[in-house]
Amino acid sequence: MAGNTLTQSRCSLEGKVIVITSGKGGVGKTTTTASIGAALALEGKQVAVVDMDIGLRNLDVVMGLENRIVFNVIDAIKGKCKIRQAAIKDRRIENLYLFPASQSDNKDVVKPDEMVRFCKMLRKEFDYILLDCPAGIERGFENSIAPADEAVVVCTPDISSIRDADRVIGLLYAKSITPKLILNRIVPDMVARGDMLSHQDVVDILSIELIGLVRMDDQVVVATNTGLPLVLQKDSTAGEAFRRIAQRLNGQKDIPIQIPQSTKSIWKTIGQKLGLGK
Amino acid sequence: MFNGFLKKIFGREGSGNQAKQRLQFALIYDKLEISDDILNLLQQDIVDVISRYFEIDKKSLQLDIRKTEGRSALVVNTPILSAKRQKPIVREDPKLNRANEKKGKHSGSHR
Ligand SMILES: Nc1ncnc2c1ncn2[C@@H]1O[C@H](COP(=O)(O)OP(=O)(O)OP(=O)(O)O)[C@@H](O)[C@H]1O
Ligand SMILES: [Mg+2]
Numbered sequence: 001m002a003g004n005t006l007t008q009s010r011c012s013l014e015g016k017v018i019v020i021t022s023g024k025g026g027v028g029k030t031t032t033t034a035s036i037g038a039a040l041a042l043e044g045k046q047v048a049v050v051d052m053d054i055g056l057r058n059l060d061v062v063m064g065l066e067n068r069i070v071f072n073v074i075d076a077i078k079g080k081c082k083i084r085q086a087a088i089k090d091r092r093i094e095n096l097y098l099f100p101a102s103q104s105d106n107k108d109v110v111k112p113d114e115m116v117r118f119c120k121m122l123r124k125e126f127d128y129i130l131l132d133c134p135a136g137i138e139r140g141f142e143n144s145i146a147p148a149d150e151a152v153v154v155c156t157p158d159i160s161s162i163r164d165a166d167r168v169i170g171l172l173y174a175k176s177i178t179p180k181l182i183l184n185r186i187v188p189d190m191v192a193r194g195d196m197l198s199h200q201d202v203v204d205i206l207s208i209e210l211i212g213l214v215r216m217d218d219q220v221v222v223a224t225n226t227g228l229p230l231v232l233q234k235d236s237t238a239g240e241a242f243r244r245i246a247q248r249l250n251g252q253k254d255i256p257i258q259i260p261q262s263t264k265s266i267w268k269t270i271g272q273k274l275g276l277g278k
Numbered sequence: 279m280f281n282g283f284l285k286k287i288f289g290r291e292g293s294g295n296q297a298k299q300r301l302q303f304a305l306i307y308d309k310l311e312i313s314d315d316i317l318n319l320l321q322q323d324i325v326d327v328i329s330r331y332f333e334i335d336k337k338s339l340q341l342d343i344r345k346t347e348g349r350s351a352l353v354v355n356t357p358i359l360s361a362k363r364q365k366p367i368v369r370e371d372p373k374l375n376r377a378n379e380k381k382g383k384h385s386g387s388h389r
Contacts, residue, residue, distance in 0.1 A: 166308070190294075
């Protein structure tokens with residue numbers, strides 16, 4: 001549990017709160033939170049991931065911890081249980097803890113200042129606290145950004161996701177948070193063909209710092225199906241990308257961002273453009 | 279013909295380019311949206327300024343943002359009752375004038 005041993009090993013350093021947000025739903029916030037959380041823990045950090053999607057919890061199933069929920073984050077915030085009682089320890093990855101959302105409450109049961117106070121306590125126990133923000137820009141969003149030191153905006157290369165990301169970036173700046181960008185669900189073949197916005201296009205439009213590029217990867221679905229951590233999947237390009245993002249977040253700035261490459265040969269691509277073959 | 283061939287291979291004619299252009303337009307357009315609160319404040323300020331020079335019917339002043347494809351315009355419409363004979367009061371006060379100039383130097387230029 002997030003108990004005494006943790007406090008001892010962490011001395012007096014304060015942990016960092018990072019919110020994972022997007023505006024638009026279904027772009028990969030939960031996948032990102034679970035993967036970066038696991039990867040940071042594998043780097044040896046004490047990590048808490050918090051499901052802020054109150055009423056629609058999902059981070060628990062993505063992490064394969066759904067059978068172990070007794071208390072949830074609302075119980076912890078409202079003092080119905082001790083904080084450590086609501087933290088579920090991942091048995092596969094050392095130092096990784098999940099605070100599940102409550103399924104019966106509504107997002108309005110928590111106020112932003114309660115979240116600030118709750119995270120203040122978590123900072124004493126953990127190096128990183130990742131908040132999986134719900135879609136939208138209402139109360140759930142406000143609750144998630146209120147305690148955040150940093151923000152990661154996830155978006156996909158499509159118009160509606162980028163527009164929503166732009167709106168969220170504006171709201172984060174208004175709170176004096178400078179967000180970093182993850183572009184998810186990239187299909188390199190489509191980019192090569194000119195039918196998908198490239199990462200340069202997206203960075204041009206949003207003009208914020210890029211921290212990672214994640215390609216569309218079947219392994220994401222497999223990992224979610226099985227509840228096994230994506231970052232432990234050896235042959236997953238997305239898992240690899242998330243591991244590198246975690247290292248970058250953790251201060252290893254020299255790790256280059258890998259650009260997802262098309263697997264097709266150049267000749268096949270040219271053939272396709274000319275309408276030859278499939 | 280050869281040109282078209284090259285474009286087909288190297289060109290960026292795909293729908294991605296269209297998406298980028300549409301997005302850039304949409305984002306500019308989104309940011310032109312102004313809340314009613316701000317419009318009300320602006321209207322108040324405009325009434326004050328115009329009233330220094332003209333006698334106007336303050337209630338009938340209309341302030342609109344008119345959007346057409348590609349651009350937005352701020353439209354102020356007010357009937358003038360009469361022009362004021364004397365010089366505007368604000369200008370005649372040298373103290374105030376200097377204060378305004380100073381302000382202009384420090385903060386005005388940077389908007
Ligand atoms: N890189 C990827 N490759 C393939 N599938 C992906 C990828 N990223 C996310 N997905 C899939 O997209 C879906 C949505 O992902 P996820 O639940 O992480 O999004 P979300 O932003 O948390 O959604 P919500 O707004 O509903 O909370 C899931 O089915 C997930 O498996
Ligand atoms: Mg989610």
